[in-house]
């Protein structure tokens with residue numbers, strides 16, 4: 001016996017009341033009914049007295065016939081007196097439980113009582129009525145398909161026997177993890193109809209162990225369990241999925257008995273002993289369950305009866321117990337025990353659920369139906385209720401979107417109107433201010449310098465917007481900047497400015513030393529350099545400024561402005577002086593070229609065996625090499641060719657007093673700047689043998705000299721760039737301070753800052769276009785372009801970075817134009833050393849990037865890119881180089897720029913490295929190029945990334 005044969009994995013235990021489709025778990029007590037039979041003919045013959053009365057349908061009372069007073073009373077769900085027929089017992093409670101099996105709830109009905117109390121009599125009637133009702137129910141539910149199976153067993157002397165197949169012998173009980181206790185090899189007959197079922201039950205009765213005792217001619221000597229397994233499935237066209245499966249156990253127990261009463265002996269006595277033992281276990285199980293100790297040990301396994309009935313006792317089943325009693329006084333003790341058992345059983349709670357079955361076939365069919373339904377819905381021009389609701393929702397959303405769009409249009413219109421009014425106001429104000437010569441006006445005028453330069457390259461309208469946007473930016477910046485920070489920033493810039501002067505001074509010191517040592521040609525050259533040196537020294541007039549100042553309030557700001565203004569055009573002057581330096585260097589080179597073949601030079605060239613421009617002792621050597629505009633590689637190459645054998649006489653050096661301070665502190669050593677003459681060098685033989693070498697060396701010297709001069713020029717150019725940036729930043733700050741002052745006076749009248757996010761964004765777009773174009777024109781590193789492009793996307797915080805980048809590039813572009821127009825005599829045979837080195841660096845960068853295509857992109861990604869960028873499978877160059885060569889080549893197309901940036905970012909690994917790109921890497925402040933963390937020039941960024 002045991003659980004249903006249907007695999008448990010397909011049984012979804014849900015909850016239910018009595019109706020299919022119910023969903024709740026229900027806890028319910030075991031239904032306990034008491035039935036008192038009439039006195040049997042045997043009892044009547046013995047003149048036995050009636051000791052039980054049933055005053056109502058729920059109470060049974062013991063009474064001593066010899067005493068009028070009632071002894072004790074018991075109440076139960078139902079009490080049926082001796083006059084009640086079995087049909088009433090069935091209808092009174094058993095029916096409800098029995099029919100639960102039709103709705104997926106396991107059910108058990110069993111009779112308990114002493115021998116000959118009427119258990120078999122009652123259960124036989126209950127089974128018949130149940131069968132009738134079950135089949136009646138099936139008839140009344142044509143929408144469902146039912147299947148009924150039946151099995152039956154008896155437990156006789158603790159042996160399980162299949163009543164439908166007695167020949168199978170004793171059956172074993174097995175523990176199944178899913179189903180609980182099952183009976184091995186038990187036959188389960190499919191029941192065709194009610195008659196078939198009755199027939200089968202008849203067979204079981206015939207097979208059951210029955211024996212004659214003193215109390216019962218046909219005493220059942222075994223416990224009998226008939227199991228009906230009913231599966232109920234909704235028919236396919238019903239459109240619902242649920243199927244149920246449940247068992248109805250109809251149990252007729254053997255009766256408890258006293259050997260003295262049954263006068264058992266031998267076999268009957270042994271039977272009685274087994275019966276009593278299993279009933280005792282049942283009693284213990286019920287008592288424990290009834291006392292609420294469900295979590296403690298329940299001795300189900302101590303008898304086969306309780307093992308098999310385990311799910312019906314405190315488990316997933318509705319259970320009804322009918323306790324049968326003999327009313328005879330002679331059986332009072334037995335009846336009392338039965339009532340005590342019944343009382344315990346009343347307290348046992350079961351948990352019932354509906355066992356839902358979903359077969360694979362059902363599931364597939366259901367899904368197919370669902371798919372068909374959805375397909376039909378999609379094809380159908382008539383919208384279903386759900387799609388109609390969606391459509392309505394969509395229309396509603398569209399209306400809302402249209403409303404919002406209209407509102408946005410109106411807002412944009414208002415914004416444009418306000419902007420144009422502001423522009424007008426500003427222009428008017430600026431015109432008015434232009435008549436004044438206030439310091440702030442001067443600053444603004446000064447700030448406009450690079451814009452004037454590029455004005456010819458960009459539309460005038462764009463420039464106006466640019467100017468307007470920048471002014472807005474400044475005002476916005478002012479409102480958000482702490483005045484004390486501004487002053488400190490100015491101080492920082494001044495410190496940098498001073499360092500810059502130092503640096504230039506040192507460079508010129510070196511130049512002067514070379515001239516003083518007569519390495520650089522004529523007296524004119526020496527004079528030129530001396531002049532340069534004094535010019536550079538003049539640049540350092542700001543040295544006296546104190547670095548440590550405490551800025552307390554805005555009053556200090558005003559002082560600061562006055563101080564800055566009183567300095568006059570310090571930075572401008574520095575710039576002018578650098579220009580002079582540059583011109584002087586040019587003249588120097590020119591002089592050297594003209595004097596190349598003079599006798600004096602010849603004489604000197606005999607003496608000159610040192611490096612023409614020895615930089616090995618220069619503290620700025622690293623700066624020269626690092627500086628973007630000072631490609632010393634070729635110079636070093638020449639030095640290598642010459643070899644390090646030439647030196648000059650230390651005696652030719654100027655006196656220590658005539659040297660600049662830097663030289664005094666670092667005296668030149670003979671092995672660094674020259675070498676001592678050997679006495680043999682001046683012999684005629686030596687002079688003759690050296691004549692060819694001297695000529696060759698002189699030519700090389702002149703070449704090197706020219707290149708050195710170019711290097712100096714480049715370096716000065718770089719200094720100019722740095723000064724220009726410095727000047728810009730300082731003026732920007734001054735302008736902020738001035739605006740802050742002006743803002744204080746006009747805040748109440750002007751109100752909020754006039755820059756809206758819209759105007760900033762349009763300005764950003766314009767600036768970005770300009771920057772992209774300038775990158776292209778100036779051959780700026782692709783990695784730099786990519787980083788900058790991806791990092792600055794229009795955030796208000798990007799304003800200052802955009803401004804500085806534009807300034808740098810504008811300056812560079814202007815510088816390159818100047819180089820392009822410069823005299824070829826000054827630039828040697830190259831159009832511009834910076835341009836050529838930048839182009840070369842860019843080419844190298846592209847080659848390096850191309851090398852990364854294979855490792856950084858998957859074959860699929862590569863193929864997709866080749867297709868997209870029209871890279872033919874065969875060509876002069878490898879496909880990856882062709883691809884990289886196409887990147888960043890169209891500054892007019894934002895899409896091209898965006899896609900180029902994405903590819904370069906992937907090749908370089910910006911996205912994967914985990915290192916977030918930070919704005920700070922694009923330094924606003926200019927510092928010494930020795931500092932690796934600072935701005936190092938566009939093409940050096942990719943070097944840092946080891947490209």
Ligand SMILES: Nc1ncnc2c1ncn2[C@@H]1O[C@H](COP(=O)(O)OP(=O)(O)OP(=O)(O)O)[C@@H](O)[C@H]1O
Pocket residue numbers: 036037038040113114115116117118119120121122216218219220221253254255256324
């Ligand atoms: N309610 C009743 N009305 C009339 N007769 C009854 C009633 N109950 C039992 N009887 C009769 O009493 C006798 C004993 O009944 P039954 O065999 O059903 O008892 P039992 O409890 O099954 O006994 P055992 O445990 O020994 O099998 C039977 O002859 C039966 O017809």
